[in-house]
Amino acid sequence: MLRDTSKRTSRVRPERHQVLHGDATVAAPPSRHTEHKTFDEKTGLIRTHRIDEDAGITVEGGGRQVYGNKFLSTAVRLDSTPHSRVILALESIRHKSPQEDPDRAAEGVALVAMVKRILKRAPGLKAVTYDAALRGTHRAPLIAKGLVVFTPQHSGLAPQSLLRHKDGPCSHDLYVAEARVCERHITVDGKTHYTPLPVQELEYREGQSSARFYHRISIDCPIKTHTLRIRVDETEEDRQMDPKTRKKRFNRTEHLRQVPPDTPAGRRLKGFRQDSESLHSRFDQSYPHKRVPAYGARGALLIYLGYAWLNNSITRALNHITRS
Numbered sequence: 001m002l003r004d005t006s007k008r009t010s011r012v013r014p015e016r017h018q019v020l021h022g023d024a025t026v027a028a029p030p031s032r033h034t035e036h037k038t039f040d041e042k043t044g045l046i047r048t049h050r051i052d053e054d055a056g057i058t059v060e061g062g063g064r065q066v067y068g069n070k071f072l073s074t075a076v077r078l079d080s081t082p083h084s085r086v087i088l089a090l091e092s093i094r095h096k097s098p099q100e101d102p103d104r105a106a107e108g109v110a111l112v113a114m115v116k117r118i119l120k121r122a123p124g125l126k127a128v129t130y131d132a133a134l135r136g137t138h139r140a141p142l143i144a145k146g147l148v149v150f151t152p153q154h155s156g157l158a159p160q161s162l163l164r165h166k167d168g169p170c171s172h173d174l175y176v177a178e179a180r181v182c183e184r185h186i187t188v189d190g191k192t193h194y195t196p197l198p199v200q201e202l203e204y205r206e207g208q209s210s211a212r213f214y215h216r217i218s219i220d221c222p223i224k225t226h227t228l229r230i231r232v233d234e235t236e237e238d239r240q241m242d243p244k245t246r247k248k249r250f251n252r253t254e255h256l257r258q259v260p261p262d263t264p265a266g267r268r269l270k271g272f273r274q275d276s277e278s279l280h281s282r283f284d285q286s287y288p289h290k291r292v293p294a295y296g297a298r299g300a301l302l303i304y305l306g307y308a309w310l311n312n313s314i315t316r317a318l319n320h321i322t323r324s
């Protein structure tokens, strides 16, 4: 796993075992209580409880509130092979404000550091698939390392003006919408319409300090077919501050995606992430009442490491991985 094979694959369709999948989960502590003392108004009974000092309330994707400690995990597995999952890294991450928890990193930052660590030891890693918690600002440093980073696109991003392509009598207004390059048209009833332009290829270049990715796109127009290369990694100009808005000029990796989500290659990579849900669900089910039998984030992490050890041992014992 995580090694180059002789099989020829495109960057948008890496082999299953070259793709890292990850997710964060909130593990329930042994006690659901959040107050040391509770008072029963009916009986007047005062009871004391042990509480998990590290646990907190986190809002999951979908708006559901969960109480516990938050963990991040990344894993890899083989294609169509049961019991082939290897958990590569686990970390306890911050789910409170930086003031309350200055020592741990939040989800996105922690994932970037984790993936960089893994990539150093496993240069065959080609892609990472994650959920919408990973934003453009987190994707940019991983893309610069030469990885394809796939996540679903955040909804509600306004189309961004990219450039005007001029060629002879032609002028084409290019925008970034729906995570890809589109041509803007004004329809007869005066409405704006964005037509996605076909991506011929995701090109990769080894840059001086970081990797570069381009979409080779074509504009099919009556005059001629124009071919353009558009950077999909963060450029030096993107990073410069706009004096008017005091923000980065263009948050390219937020808007423009190496693999647009609503494409066959995107759906394939999205499907790979499901294994993380399965991993965390199996972890929850491994303990009575789906509660981690340890108080505190460190204790819970130790339990989680034990679970990962067992998971990886099963993978190894069933010998799907041949060592060479």
Ligand SMILES: [Zn+2]
Binding pocket: 170, 171, 172, 219, 221, 222, 223, 224, 226
């Ligand atoms: Zn044209």
